[in-house]
Amino acid sequence: MKNTISLASRSDSATSRLRADILGGALDPGALLAETAMAERFGVSRVPVREALFTLEREGLVEFGTTGRAFVKVLTPQDFQELHTLRLALEPMAARLAAPRLRKDSSALERNLAAMRRAKSVRQITRLDLDFHELIIAASANTRLLKLWGILRGELDLWLGRLHRRHQIQTEQTLDETLEAHASIIQTFQSQPPSACERVIHKHVQGWSEWLPTLEVQP
Amino acid sequence: MKNTISLASRSDSATSRLRADILGGALDPGALLAETAMAERFGVSRVPVREALFTLEREGLVEFGTTGRAFVKVLTPQDFQELHTLRLALEPMAARLAAPRLRKDSSALERNLAAMRRAKSVRQITRLDLDFHELIIAASANTRLLKLWGILRGELDLWLGRLHRRHQIQTEQTLDETLEAHASIIQTFQSQPPSACERVIHKHVQGWSEWLPTLEVQP
DNA sequence: GTTTTCCAAACAGTATACAGAATGAAAAAC
DNA sequence: GTTTTTCATTCTGTATACTGTTTGGAAAAC
Known part of the structure; x- marks a missing residue:
């Protein structure tokens, strides 16, 4: 063999x-x-x-x-804006579909959160953050949704990687905010109906872009 | 030269x-x-x-x-369901973004509608129907949204082509309904705010799946 | 000094060749 | 008769070679 x-x-x-x-x-x-x-x-x-x-x-x-x-690929702030728009369309939908499954078993999300608490590097944190969102999308059990996410994720990864390499953002404060937000999202999935899960993800994705300054017109 | x-x-x-x-x-x-x-x-x-x-x-x-x-590719009814779910996530968003542009100029949509009135074959009607939706998505000016639509459209085309070849659906009545719906959508874009455009597209996409019987488990 | 022309190097598009893996049917074993 | 083995065929993975196009800079013209 x-x-x-x-x-x-x-x-x-x-x-x-x-x-x-x-x-x-x-x-x-x-x-x-x-x-x-x-x-x-x-x-x-x-x-x-x-x-x-x-x-x-x-x-x-x-x-x-x-x-x-x-x-x-060269990404512009407008590209990032496009990505954010699409996340707002896809992720709340994914959350609603994933809600029944995640209510029964949110252990994967919890493991991700625990790993994020232990994470050291900015790069690692970014990855785990995207993973968290990907776990929800995967739990929607819509293979095409996951496929589309894959395209967006690549570009997000690219964008965030450059951002972090160039500027020293993602301070401890924003990390704490992210941890808190993710913990709250897990709770929502555990106890609230799908429509509430949809809303909380919409709000989270929307808020997520706000701590990102609109910067670097020129690389 | x-x-x-x-x-x-x-x-x-x-x-x-x-x-x-x-x-x-x-x-x-x-x-x-x-x-x-x-x-x-x-x-x-x-x-x-x-x-x-x-x-x-x-x-x-x-x-x-x-x-x-x-x-x-082999498409199952579940695949079609997935596609429909994604349309429901993406198209209303596209409509909202496209609303300002389409309010100023909806001539492309009108040309599409006119062509559809003249159309003869079922295949042609299907194409024009998908084109109508694509025009709205293109008007959103979100290149990634259009890119994701391209993936969905291929599969929709595949599914609808098979459906029409196998069953003789898309009767004159459903054609009339589609024409009426599209005309109404154009009017909405011309006179209503983005949020109303978003809603009308959501309703249209949702309703669109209903005249499709859930059929052919086995090709 | 600036613009145009020209050419060699670099690059992608495509064809062909060969090696290794998967497949399916015939043959062998039970 | 059913299962297993064998093996030729078919198919993909990859390398290499060739061709035409693009590119960037040197040389020529102004």
Whole structure:
């Protein structure tokens, strides 16, 4: 019997490495992602690199120019505004659908909250925050909703990563506020009807954008 | 100077042909889309076929199995339910955002309505119906909203195409109802505030699913 | 000094080739 | 007759090679 945990294909490997480079900030927004150079760097041929670029375009981390060249996506404040609008449309809906399931079992949310209390780095906190929201969306059991969220999440991750790298926001105070808000949301799911869950998420998502200053017109 | 209207690349060509085959019903749901066979049929190599498959997967017309093989997507009534839920989340939001623009200029919607009155085939009517909704979403000026809609639209197109090919629904009565509803929506955009536009679209999308019988568990 | 022209390098689009995995039917074992 | 094994076929994953286009800078023209 062979190792059932299939080793990642070269495409997957290239995708992971490129994603890490982009989200980790190793590549600047707008940087050219030339296939040949990346193929050499990753030690694979251009074919898997190509697939990685397509995959990451779908995740919102890469964009293609008119001549077919791939670049690290450049996000503007307006892009962020768009993302926020979509979150406001999708997340309350997800909360309402997820409410019955989360009422029965909110342990995943609680584990996330506990992990967030222990978290050290800003990056980790950001990830856990997005994970919290993703848990609710996943609990909606709407596969397409989760798929759409995946696209938004990639861009959110990109945006927040840059923001945190550049400015030292996410102070202890905002972290405490987030922890408190998440705890309150869990309570709502445990004891309130779906419509209340929908409202509390709407309010949370709306408020979440407020502690983000509207900044950096120019990277 | 060369022809500035760039001829479609082989990838685009393969994408269009395959999309037409799928939406036109030439390929049954679940049918294997083997790269070699398609490459031969389209007279290109496997590379452009591969890209076409990725593109159409993103559009929701193709799905990949666990072993990397591509199939024509199989849609279940539950899938349709998911799509409907997402429309309910996205379209009212789009309507609210689009309201100011459409109030100033609703000519595109009116042209669509006129075309729909003249339309003959069921397929054409379906397309124009989806186009009507797409016009509103485009008028929201939220590029990501339009992008997400693109994914949903592919699947809706797929579902409705099959439905109409199998059953002879979309009678004259439902057509008249649609025409009336769209006319009423245009009027709302022309004279009512964004919140009313949001509500009317919510109601329309909700009602739209009702004349669709919950049918065909098995293709 | 500024603009235009031209060219070499870089890049993406595509074809072809080969290796390895999945599949399904025939053959063997029970 | 049913199950298991085998194996040729089919399919995808990936590498490599070739072609045409884009790009950016050097050279020429003004």
